[in-house]
Amino acid sequence: MESHWWREAAIYQIYVRSFADSDGDGEGDLAGIRQKLPELAELGVDAVWLTPFYVSPLADGGYDVADYRDVDPRFGTLDDFDALLATAHGLGIRVIIDVVPNHTSSAHRWFREAVAAEPGSPERARYMFRDGHGPGGDEPPNNWTSIFGGPAWTRLKRPDGTPEQWYLHLFDAEQPDLDWTNAEVHEEFDDVLRFWLDRGVDGFRIDVAHGMVKDPELPDVAEGTDAGLLDGHHRLPYFDQEGVHEIYRRWRSITDSYEGDRALVAEAWVEDADRIARYVRPDELHQAFNFEYLTAPWDAAHLRRVVDTSLAANGAVGATTTWVLSNHDVTRHVTRFGGGEQGLRRARAATLLMLALPGSAYLYQGEELGLPEVTDLPEDALQDPTWERSGRTDRGRDGCRVPLPWEGESSPFGFGPEGTVPWLPVPQSYGQLSRAAQRGVEGSTLELYTRALRLRRELDALGDGELEWLDSPEGVLFFDRGSGVRCAVNLTGEPVELPGGEVLASSGPVQESGALLTLPGDTAVWLRV
Incomplete structure (x- = not known):
C-alpha cells in the first residue's frame, strides 16, 4: 500500500x-x-x-x-x-x-503578548478581539456560545481591574480563537x-x-440554535x-x-x-x-x-x-x-x-x-x-x-x-x-479485530473499491465487495437465513446448513462465495 x-x-x-x-x-x-x-x-x-x-x-x-x-x-x-x-x-x-x-492556549506566547498590548495592535490582530456592545461595552460582541457550555466571549481586565476588550473562544476560555484573516x-x-x-x-x-x-x-445566531x-x-x-x-x-x-x-x-x-x-x-x-x-x-x-x-x-x-x-x-x-x-x-x-x-x-x-x-x-x-x-x-x-x-x-x-x-x-x-x-483467546474481541485486519490486508476485494448491495431481508445489510467476498450484517434481534459460503470471519457464532447460513441477530459475517 x-x-x-x-x-x-x-x-x-x-x-x-x-x-x-x-x-x-x-x-x-x-x-x-x-x-x-x-x-x-x-x-x-x-x-x-x-x-x-x-x-x-x-x-x-x-x-x-x-x-x-x-x-x-x-x-x-x-x-x-x-x-x-x-x-x-x-x-x-x-x-x-x-x-x-x-x-491556541491562553498560555501561548502570542496570546500573552496580545493581552499585554493595546486594542488595535498587531499582537491583538492575531486573535478575535472585539469591543463589547451596550453602555461601557459591557455586553459581548454577539450571542455565540461555547461548544463546552457558557458564553463564547470573555472580557479582559487590566491589572487595575478596568474592563477591556472581549476575545472569542468557541471552546474553553483558555483556548482563544485565532484570526485567520491575519x-x-x-x-x-x-x-x-x-x-x-x-x-x-x-x-x-x-x-x-x-x-x-x-x-x-x-x-448573532438565531435564539435556540444548537x-x-x-x-x-x-x-x-x-x-x-x-x-x-x-x-x-x-x-x-x-x-x-x-x-x-x-x-x-x-x-x-x-x-x-x-x-x-x-x-x-x-x-x-x-x-x-x-x-x-x-x-x-x-x-x-x-x-x-x-x-x-x-x-x-x-x-x-x-x-x-x-x-x-x-x-x-x-x-x-x-x-x-x-x-x-x-x-x-x-x-x-x-x-x-x-x-x-x-x-x-x-x-x-x-x-x-x-x-x-x-x-x-x-x-x-x-x-x-x-x-x-x-x-x-x-x-x-x-x-x-x-x-x-x-x-x-x-x-x-x-x-x-x-x-x-x-x-x-x-x-x-x-x-x-x-x-x-x-490474546490468543478464540472469540475474543482482540482476536476478532486481529483476524479482520489481517483479512483486510490479504483480500484485494476489501479496502478501496466498489460495493454492490444484494437482496436481503428487512433489517439486514448484505453486499458484495468483488472477488467473491461478501459481508452480511443482521441488525435485527432475530436470526435470518442467507445464501452461505466459506466463513472468513464472524462477529459471533453462525450456523451453516448446506447452501444456507443462519445469521443470528446483531451479528456480522464475511463470506467467500
Missing part, C-alpha cells in the same frame, strides 16, 4: 495521555507508545494518529497548545518523538499527528507543518477543520465557512511538496455528505471523518442511506470515504449500542461492517478490546472542561479516555509500572478485558 496508502488504511488513534506510561507518573507518554508499537503491528494497523503531545497546560487535554514545535515534558522530548517515529516506520506503521489551528497566522502554520514534515511525519489530523474562518460580520459540533439543521456563522477551503489548498501544496505520500484528514463536524465532500476535493484534503456514520443509530435502513450518500458524495470528487465508530470525543460504541452483552455484540458486528466498507477506517484505542465507556468516574476525578462549564450537568468525555488495560489483575493493569496511579481511575472490570487476557 505504498501509493495513496490512506485510501484504504486502518488507522489507530492513540490518546497519548492514556495509552502507556513509561515512567510511572500516571500519564501516558511517547516512550510508552514506542514500547507498545509492536503490539499495534501485531494487531495489523497501517498507521497511528497521535493526539496532541505539545507543550500545553492541558485545560482541554492538550488541544490548548502553548508551543506547536515542542513536546510537553510530561509526554517526553523531541528526541522521544523522533525515536517513536523511527520505530513506527521500522515496523511499517505510518504516523499522523494532530494540528490545532482554530485556537497573514501572520497563515505563515505560522505553514512553518509548523513544515517543522513536523521535515521530521518525517506522514500527515496531520486537523482539529476543528470546519472552524477557523468566521463570518466577518459576526452575526451550538453543538454536529448540527446539520443550521448554518452557523463560525463553522463551514467558504474561506476554510483556501487554507486547505495552501496546506495541500505544502504536503505535496514532500516525498512519501503525506496525508491530511479533517475533523469537520459537517452533517451533509455533499458539504463534507468539499473538503476532500482533489486540491484540498485527503480524508474527512465521517461523523454522520459515527452518529448513525443501530438501524439497517439508516446505515445504508449514510453509506450510499457518503460513497456517492466522496466518489464525485474522487476521494475515499473514511469510516469511524469511536474517538476521544464521543461515548465508546459498545455503550452507545446499548452496553452490556447487547452493546458488545452490536459493536463487534459494527466493526466487521466498517472494515468491509470501501475506503479507510479509523479505530480508537481500546475498541479492539471491546472497552465500554466508564460512566461512573468519581466527580473529583473529572477533568474535561465541559464538566465545570456546564455547571456540572454534563460529565464530558473523560469516560472514553480512561487509560488502557494491558495486563494483570489490578490497577494500573500494565498501563504503567507497578504502583502507578493513573490520571483517571481504571475500573476493576477492565482487568478481564486487558490485552493479555484476550
Whole structure:
C-alpha cells in the first residue's frame, strides 16, 4: 500500500495521555507508545494518529497548545518523538499527528503578548478581539456560545481591574480563537507543518477543520440554535465557512511538496455528505471523518442511506470515504449500542461492517478490546472542561479516555509500572478485558479485530473499491465487495437465513446448513462465495 496508502488504511488513534506510561507518573507518554508499537503491528494497523503531545497546560487535554514545535515534558522530548517515529516506520506503521489551528492556549506566547498590548495592535490582530456592545461595552460582541457550555466571549481586565476588550473562544476560555484573516497566522502554520514534515511525519489530523474562518460580520445566531459540533439543521456563522477551503489548498501544496505520500484528514463536524465532500476535493484534503456514520443509530435502513450518500458524495470528487465508530470525543460504541452483552455484540458486528466498507477506517484505542465507556468516574476525578462549564450537568468525555488495560489483575493493569496511579481511575472490570487476557483467546474481541485486519490486508476485494448491495431481508445489510467476498450484517434481534459460503470471519457464532447460513441477530459475517 505504498501509493495513496490512506485510501484504504486502518488507522489507530492513540490518546497519548492514556495509552502507556513509561515512567510511572500516571500519564501516558511517547516512550510508552514506542514500547507498545509492536503490539499495534501485531494487531495489523497501517498507521497511528497521535493526539496532541505539545507543550500545553492541558485545560482541554492538550488541544490548548502553548508551543506547536515542542513536546510537553510530561509526554517526553523531541528526541522521544523522533525515536517513536523511527520505530513506527521500522515496523511499517505510518504516523499522523494532530494540528490545532482554530485556537491556541491562553498560555501561548502570542496570546500573552496580545493581552499585554493595546486594542488595535498587531499582537491583538492575531486573535478575535472585539469591543463589547451596550453602555461601557459591557455586553459581548454577539450571542455565540461555547461548544463546552457558557458564553463564547470573555472580557479582559487590566491589572487595575478596568474592563477591556472581549476575545472569542468557541471552546474553553483558555483556548482563544485565532484570526485567520491575519497573514501572520497563515505563515505560522505553514512553518509548523513544515517543522513536523521535515521530521518525517506522514500527515496531520486537523482539529476543528470546519472552524477557523468566521463570518466577518459576526452575526448573532438565531435564539435556540444548537451550538453543538454536529448540527446539520443550521448554518452557523463560525463553522463551514467558504474561506476554510483556501487554507486547505495552501496546506495541500505544502504536503505535496514532500516525498512519501503525506496525508491530511479533517475533523469537520459537517452533517451533509455533499458539504463534507468539499473538503476532500482533489486540491484540498485527503480524508474527512465521517461523523454522520459515527452518529448513525443501530438501524439497517439508516446505515445504508449514510453509506450510499457518503460513497456517492466522496466518489464525485474522487476521494475515499473514511469510516469511524469511536474517538476521544464521543461515548465508546459498545455503550452507545446499548452496553452490556447487547452493546458488545452490536459493536463487534459494527466493526466487521466498517472494515468491509470501501475506503479507510479509523479505530480508537481500546475498541479492539471491546472497552465500554466508564460512566461512573468519581466527580473529583473529572477533568474535561465541559464538566465545570456546564455547571456540572454534563460529565464530558473523560469516560472514553480512561487509560488502557494491558495486563494483570489490578490497577494500573500494565498501563504503567507497578504502583502507578493513573490520571483517571481504571475500573476493576477492565482487568478481564486487558490485552493479555484476550490474546490468543478464540472469540475474543482482540482476536476478532486481529483476524479482520489481517483479512483486510490479504483480500484485494476489501479496502478501496466498489460495493454492490444484494437482496436481503428487512433489517439486514448484505453486499458484495468483488472477488467473491461478501459481508452480511443482521441488525435485527432475530436470526435470518442467507445464501452461505466459506466463513472468513464472524462477529459471533453462525450456523451453516448446506447452501444456507443462519445469521443470528446483531451479528456480522464475511463470506467467500
